[in-house]
Amino acid sequence: DAGVIQSPRHEVTEMGQEVTLRCKPISGHDYLFWYRQTMMRGLELLIYFNNNVPIDDSGMPEDRFSAKMPNASFSTLKIQPSEPRDSAVYFCASSRQGATGELFFGEGSRLTVL
Amino acid sequence: KQEVTQIPAALSVPEGENLVLNCSFTDSAIYNLQWFRQDPGKGLTSLLLIQSSQREQTSGRLNASLDKSSGRSTLYIAASQPGDSATYLCAVRTSGGSNYKLTFGKGTLLTVNP
Numbered sequence: 628d629a630g631v632i633q634s635p636r637h638e639v640t641e642m643g644q645e646v647t648l649r650c651k652p653i654s655g656h657d658y659l660f661w662y663r664q665t666m667m668r669g670l671e672l673l674i675y676f677n678n679n680v681p682i683d684d685s686g687m688p689e690d691r692f693s694a695k696m697p698n699a700s701f702s703t704l705k706i707q708p709s710e711p712r713d714s715a716v717y718f719c720a721s722s723r724q725g726a727t728g729e730l731f732f733g734e735g736s737r738l739t740v741l
Numbered sequence: 742k743q744e745v746t747q748i749p750a751a752l753s754v755p756e757g758e759n760l761v762l763n764c765s766f767t768d769s770a771i772y773n774l775q776w777f778r779q780d781p782g783k784g785l786t787s788l789l790l791i792q793s794s795q796r797e798q799t800s801g802r803l804n805a806s807l808d809k810s811s812g813r814s815t816l817y818i819a820a821s822q823p824g825d826s827a828t829y830l831c832a833v834r835t836s837g838g839s840n841y842k843l844t845f846g847k848g849t850l851l852t853v854n855p
Contacts, residue, residue: 631784658841660843669845669846669847669848670830670832670845672842672843675841675842683842718784718785720785727772727773727792729775729787729790730775730787730832730843731787732777732784732785732786732787733784734783734784735783735784737782
């Protein structure tokens with residue numbers, strides 16, 4: 628299995644631009660999570676999906692952030708407009724069996740907003 | 742609100758030493774606990790997953806224990822090697838309805854010196 632695949636690995640953009648991060652979960656996994664990691668705050672859960680349906684988006688910072696999962700093999704996290712404080716590493720993770728399932732992470736997308 | 746603390750924040754040991762990393766959590770009503778390893782610039786790699794009904798899990802030179810009542814877990818690494826150098830994170834999945842949030846600690850940065 629190829630594991631969780633994220634793209635792009637690195638993104639540098641200017642403040643105000645739209646950013647789209649992509650994730651392909653492991654085949655057969657029915658839970659997908661988006662996390663953000665910074666030095667100050669560590670790993671924070673932004674949103675998670677079960678069977679393509681958003682379950683908890685309480686971690687999404689503000690309306691500038693949105694996430695979709697149009698099918699079982701693809702999800703996007705969009706930031707519009709981006710701000711310098713959005714600079715972080717964004718991770719996608721997937722699991723099956725919900726609460727009992729082991730979580731598998733992608734390599735992350737490092738975002739820098741100038 | 743679940744809070745996860747890892748002590749120490751950083752640890753440096755000579756090669757061959759046995760070591761223990763600590764993780765504590767405030768809400769003992771957990772579903773499971775997972776230990777991860779993160780190498781610089783990389784995603785998180787799952788090491789061990791302990792369900793709430795289990796006391797410990799072993800994988801090779803790694804042994805993780807769980808004491809749910811006291812809100813503690815330890816990761817024991819035997820005969821440490823330079824390749825074990827990484828940040829180790831523990832994450833707790835707190836039970837409660839359909840919410841399967843993982844709460845992460847800030848991690849312990851381990852350096853094993855040759």
